[in-house]
Amino acid sequence: MLTLSTTLGLLFLCYVVFQFVKLQREVRKFPPGPASIPIFGCLWQPKYFRLDRSVLTELAKSYGNIYTLWFGRNPVVFLNGFQAVKDGLTTHPEDVAGRPLAPFFHAMAKNKGILLATGSTWRHQRRFSLMVLKSLGLGKTSLEYQIQEEASHLVQSFRNTQGKPMNPSFTLTLAVSNVICTVVFGHRFCHDDKTFHQLLEAMECIFTFGGSICHHVYDVLPGLMRHLPGPHKKALACCEEVCSFIRKEIRSHQDGGTAEELQDFIHCYLAQIEKSKDQPKPAHDEPNMVQCIFDLFLGGTETSSTTLYWALLYMVAYPDIQAKVQKEIDARVDPGHMICYEDRKNLPYTNAVIHEVQRFSNIISIGVPRLCVKDTLIRQFPIKRGTVIFPSIASALYDPDEWETPRQFNPSHFLDKDGDFVCREAFIPFSIGHRMCLGDNLARTELFLFFSNLLKALTFRFPEGVKDVNMEPVLGGTLQPHYFKICAEPRHAL
């Protein structure tokens, strides 16, 4: 006779074997990948908890440029190298245009807005926001003029440090964020405005949480985490703080009456709500407006300012490249004028350097996840609806088949043999396909104008006694440099 405990033990064993066989059958329907076991998937190997570049490269070597990692019962398909990322995101772009509504993203955005929304909400909000950004001056001189204004405030802030050692990060964030403020709120903030500082600190807290382990724990155990204190509560409180600030700005636009001219994003969105208010299920409402503004802020502040932060670090680390940029600017731009976006055609080396900064700093790393919204085919592999896909941007920006010296900071990647600027197909820091970055034009304009005008006015160097700094990135919401200090020295008297 079997005892109760032996019977239970045998039943459990049968259950595990059954689950194992079932999982192996499922696994065969996906691109290859490392061995998975029930409940844990591939996470029984601790190295898959932290998906850094070396782990992903090793996986691609073993399984090819499209492979699957199982997190518990959920398959996640990774695309590696420029060609695989391009095929995956552009062969059937509409099939992979979803965003996984993971529990924390859902708690943050509730499937509203653009960045963290999916399906028809995303389609409507993205289409409308793009149209508004275009009408407000992307590619027009009015917005360019405002970026130049912001660049001159930035130069002045650095001049005020009088060549003393300083960390440039927060000053860069203030400048970049003011551009988005002008677009969405119709005004900028003073660099010492307390509310502005609080807003940016809240944004940073959200971004930092996005890259933390606690974020993953929340996604695995949302029911439990909702009841526990911790950084997730702080991040959600920061989201609420930013949203309530946005709501206040909306109220003050409403109190100001209808504008003659639609001067900012809020004016345009309010006009759209008014226009569609008699429709049975209007796609444009206040919760979506708040979330769109939140997304423009979140998407457009940390990314561009982190890129400029890296740019200054590279300039002090490679002073010969900095000197070459300044030589080109001095030779080709009128010293009395701010550099404008059109000048990039005359400044191929400067333009190549800022592109190489974006490639080499690779701030988005493995990218933002996509969701398969329909059964589809990627490189002959059938991928089921509901599968999460990671198109690794890092693997395209560092692809040895696309770049001559992928692991070196080398502006020649963007220059032809005559020294003219050439853009490369594998340059995809803004991703590709239907969900590619919505602010890429604004970001390109900002990066060029801030970078070139800073280098025109100032020379950056390490403080006395500092020879170099750690150039490895810190993993987080974006890839950031380690904390460093530099000195900004005016090149010309005022």
Ligand code: HEM
């Ligand atoms: C250096 C600067 C920037 C970089 C590297 C960058 C990169 C990216 C990437 C990789 C994505 C994900 C695309 C995908 O899912 O395939 C994205 C999405 C997005 N970005 Fe940017 N971005 C930058 C600047 C900006 C700016 C200035 C704005 C605001 C105007 C912005 C707004 C957005 C929004 C709203 C999305 C969500 C698009 C969607 O889900 O449809 N970004 N960005």
